[in-house]
Amino acid sequence: MNPYVVLRVVSKLLIPLIFLFGFYVHFHGEYSPGGGFSAGVVLGVGVILYALIFGMDAARKAVPPWWARIGMALGALIFAGVGFVSLFMGGNFLNYTVLDPNQTYLGQHIGIVAVEFGVLTSVTAVIIAIFYAFAGRERSDDTAED
Amino acid sequence: MNGAEITQLFDYLFMVMLLFIGLAVIRLQNLFAVVMLTGVYSLIAAAWFVSLSAADVAITEAAVGAGISTVLLLAAMLLTSGEAKPTTAFRHWAALVVMTAAGAAVFYALGDLPVYGAADSPANTGVGMEYIARTPEEINIPNVVTAVLASYRGFDTMGEVFVVFAAGVGVALLLNLSGRGKRGEDN
Helix, strand or coil, rough: CCCCCHHHHHHHHHHHHHHHHHHHHHCCCCCCCCHHHHHHHHHHHHHHHHHHHHHHHHHHCCCCHHHHHHHHHHHHHHHHHHHHHHHHHCCCCCCHHHHHHCCCHHHHHHHHHHHHHHHHHHHHHHHHHHHHHCCCCCCCCCCCCC | EEEEEHHHHHHHHHHHHHHHHHHHHHCCEEEHHHHHHHHHHHHHHHHHHHCCCHHHHHHHHHHHHHHHCCCCCHHHHHCCCCCCCCHHHHHHHHHHHHHHHHHHHHHHHHHHCCCCCCCCHHHCCCCHHHHHHHHHCCCCCCCCCHHHHHHHHHHHHHHHHHHHHHHHHHHHHCCCCCCCHHHHCCC
């Protein structure tokens, strides 16, 4: 049992707020500073804080490593996918205007939201994956030499 | 003293703090203290970015520099020893020579830089102004930074996402991704 009661209680309150702030930074990115990169980093930090306080096993249960593994590739695929969709709809690669049949701002908004979601997925997943890879290791002198 | 002068005063204050933290990081041998000080360095750098009105960069710097890199460096430090090996005098002198040359080059280039916040600097004229003028009519979102990142420079941002993905794959290949530290032992 973790003896740090204050840490556990405070972080239980803070972690949902960190996630909320991450999603705010993401979805408000068109109006205020923020966007996929910053939001993905904030969400990743939330998971890392959870792992630091409640242990790696609890974190692996909450966010399984295979989520991170799939998310890394999925985010990059979403971004490139938006590019290919706009290509097949008759525009240039990553020209979002064609995503809307009437060619208004709406196409740009759809495209920006979609690629930012790709950025968010990729960045969050990569940060969690790197943290899991580092934090799960033991000292090299404890393990068998090759 | 008006608002611009006060923020400029804060800029100098933050720069002096960064300088002293940098000096402390160089002098310390205890790696735990060094990791903590690099976290403090990032936090002050984030505050400095807010003072420079670069809130996007500040959010990322606070989360990456003060949060993630500190945690990752601590995790990496736990796998090695807690003290740095003392550096030989030769390496100190080599570093001094390289730094003096680089610093002299930077000071030589200083004269060509535009004045801080100058209206006729390249950043405030040319293509930057064009983005600001065209974003309301072409993309119609208030945050020009997002418009440039996601739409005008979408191709660059896609490259950045691929770089992030490549970094993740690289770490996954070097350390194993399941994070159990077991798979690497049997080969």
